[in-house]
Amino acid sequence: MKNEPIPEGTDALVIDDAPFIEANSQAKSRYGRFNLAIVGGTGVGKSSLVNAVFGRDLAKVGLGLPVTRGVQYYHDSSLGIWDIEGFEIGSAIPPGEQLKAHLKVISERARDQQISVVWYCVKSNEDRLTAADIAMIRELDVAGLPVILVLTKVDWTKNPVTGKRVVPGDVKKFLAWLEIPIDENDEPIDIPYRRVLLTSTRDKHGKGKGHGLGELVAETLALSPEDEKDAFRIAQRLNLPWKREMARPVIAAAAGAAAAAAAVPVPVADATVLAPIQLTMMGRIAAIYDLELTTMLSTGAIAQLGVQITGQALARSFLKLIPGAGSVIGAGVALALTAATGQGWLQLCERVHTGKIDLDKVSESWGHYAPNFLTVIRKMTEQRMAKP
Ligand SMILES: Nc1nc2c(ncn2[C@@H]2O[C@H](COP(=O)(O)OP(=O)(O)OP(=O)(O)O)[C@@H](O)[C@H]2O)c(=O)[nH]1
Ligand SMILES: [Mg+2]
Structure with missing residues (x-):
């Protein structure tokens, strides 16, 4: 035939x-929006991280609303970013109090703007967390928010023989301090972050794709509340x-x-x-x-x-x-x-x-x-x- x-x-x-x-x-309204808070000093690489993980720079798109001094909210339909400046040196308000006030403002916002996970960003070549950092991480923990401590701009080098990536000495020292953190008086202290991760979004020549980002998305997913996980899977663009x-x-x-x-x-x-x-x-x-x-x-x-x-x-x-x-x-x-x-x-x-x-x-x-x-x-x- x-x-x-x-x-x-x-x-x-x-x-x-x-x-x-x-x-x-x-489907969009069922999955909803994933909200991430990024806390860190100016220039630590917050925007670069958002860009690398979510494939877009919401700040550039200009949807940011100055919510309160030092706090901005950027969003599109699937992603919301709370961009929170680190502690303002010289401020009369103690760092913990300042962040607590920010979190209160955020908690009064709409339900679909509530923070799921926090990336607390610090440059990896610092030697320790400051008292201000610790006070702020404690406030985040008290508010019930899971904190990932992200050490940024890690300048990995590759061993030419083994091909293995090596962490620079100053980063190793920082990590060692984090294992058993002590204050200025050598007293042990508790810092309630949930994970510590090393990241880079480019090499020191400003090239390459970066490292540690796959782990960052995996841990962010793991720490997300159950009913926000799909929203995160949708918002991210790495996995x-x-x-x-x-x-x-x-x-x-x-x-x-x-x-x-x-x-x-x-x-x-x-x-x-x-x-x-x-x-x-x-x-x-x-x-x-x-x-x-x-x-x-x-x-x-x-x-x-x-x-x-x-x-x-x-x-x-x-x-x-x-x-x-x-x-x-x-x-x-x-x-x-x-x-x-x-x-x-x-x-x-x-x-x-x-x-x-x-x-x-x-x-x-x-x-x-x-x-x-x-x-x-x-x-x-x-x-x-x-x-x-
Ligand atoms: N070497 C290196 N440079 C980086 C990395 N991430 C960001 N940078 C550079 O660091 C500078 C600041 O990065 P941003 O991502 O704008 O930092 P930010 O924390 O958003 O800064 P503000 O928004 O100004 O507070 C830029 O010039 C980036 O190119 C990294 O992983 N490695
Ligand atoms: Mg930025």
Whole structure:
């Protein structure tokens, strides 16, 4: 039997993109915003850290609001940064009191602005924490906030023989002091931070990607309250496997729903019944990758994507690739196609997220990532044949 050519005009199917937009905004509001407080003196490298971990400099975007002297709040939809200056030398108010006042102001703000984790930043070439640092870390702890002590601008060197990275001597001394901290009178003191991490965002020549940042995101996630963890996974841009993990059940759910929708096989011509299911899935995945597709792509472009995915692609590939398979889509095919669509969309989102594809070109790029239907069909056939 010969394949029938697809009549022209199949592309002109009208797909409603509302499911995409709805699912996307619902997912966004469910995941919410992750709020990080960064405390540290001027020039210690706070903004560079935010940039390296979250892939954006909110301060530059200019969304900062001067909340109170020494405290600024920058945010976009998935991330909020409380940028808190270190202790102001010469101030009449003691450092602990000053920070306590800042925390009180913050605690009176809206719920979606509340701090989850604190990075307390100090330059790694200091020899110890100051009394002011310790007083402030104590206030943060009293407020119930988990503090990561971040020693910044570590000037690692590489052993030319072993290739191992070596911490400079002054940093080693600082770490040794932190192990058994003592005050000016050699009295042991308690400093209630939860972790200490060494970081750099570039080498001393201002080049390279930095080090210690993977550990910083891992520990930040570990210390985040349970219900803020997904928000952090979304806001950060260093760890892509976390996002893939989050997308996995979304794809599985959509594939299941598609199978249910095709429990009574649907004619290929009506394949668009799967469109809302797939668009919902895509909207959710876009939220996981923190893509502002709805604001950056015109509504028309999203609708067009929907057509490409569900209408055109489905109809074309099916009629072409399964000669004699009939003109209906059963549960198994619907499931496999939706899963493959999800995988293709995930890869596309990941590339946009990492800046490898221009958002303007998403519609064009889709063709390249759309599920390879032939592969899907082959897999299904293999599975069927493998069954005893
Ligand atoms: N060598 C080195 N330089 C760094 C590193 N991180 C930041 N810098 C440099 O240090 C300077 C200050 O960095 P920022 O990230 O702006 O510091 P900040 O704490 O945000 O400073 P303020 O916003 O002014 O309080 C910049 O010139 C950075 O290029 C690092 O890991 N290593
Ligand atoms: Mg800054």
